[in-house]
Amino acid sequence: MLWRKLVALLSVFVYQSDLTHAALVERRIDDTQGDSATGLRPVYLPAEGVWNGLDCSQCQLKPDIARVFGGTYSEATYRPARGIVSVDIQFEGVAIDVYFILAPFSARLTTLTECLFILDGGEPATFRYQPGAEDTEFIYEHSVFSRTDLPDANHTLRITVPEVPHELFLNFDYAIYMYAGLF
Incomplete structure (x- = not known):
């Protein structure tokens, strides 16, 4: 988990002066409720008609709600004729870890997950998961992107699909970020 990766960095960010202390928080x-501290919510594009959640009656891939963070998820199927599918996440911190729900194999449904992670407009990082016939269960809380070397600043992470000629499936559950808090 992200906090384990940052234990070594904690000593760098923890400092003491006469009246101030800082630590990573x-x-x-x-995916739905947004940031636990600021309330800022992810921005899904397109805004309508592509992204679905628990209330999707036509969705055939249904994760176990008891196993998803906060009891919600946001999923979309990219179809080339419809255009790009993306979600933007804003946060202030020094690290981030993004978690997806990965779909099991299906001979009739799109279950290939492939996406790009573009942090602050930089070079994209790619994630790809193609379930095989032996993959019969959803995979929950799967880390699909992680960065621990960020400057303590505001950041925007765009999760988007590559422009490919085939369908792709995305299921965003949540992200964890580390904030250098003062107290």
């Missing part, structure tokens, strides 16, 4: 960004 873990915060979560839920």
Whole structure:
């Protein structure tokens, strides 16, 4: 988990002066409820008609709600004729870890997950998961992107699909970021 990766960095960010202390604080960004501290919510594009959640009656891939963070998730199927699918997450911190729900194999449904992570407009990082016939269960809380070397500043992370000629499936559950808090 992200906090384990940052234990070594904690000593760098913890300092003491006469009146001020700082430490890394873990915060979560839920797909629906947003940032646990600021309330800022992810921005899904397109805004309508592509992204679905628990209330999707036509969705055939249904994760176990008891196993998803906060009891919610946001999923979309990219179809080339419809255009790009993306979600933007804003946070202030020094590290971030993004978690997806990965779909099991299906011979009739799109279950290939492939996406790009573009942090602050930089070079994209790619994630790809193609379930095989032996993959019969959803995979929950799967870390699909992690960065621990960020400057303590405001950041925007765009999760988007590559422009490919085939369908892709995305299921965003939550993100964890580390904030250098003062107290």
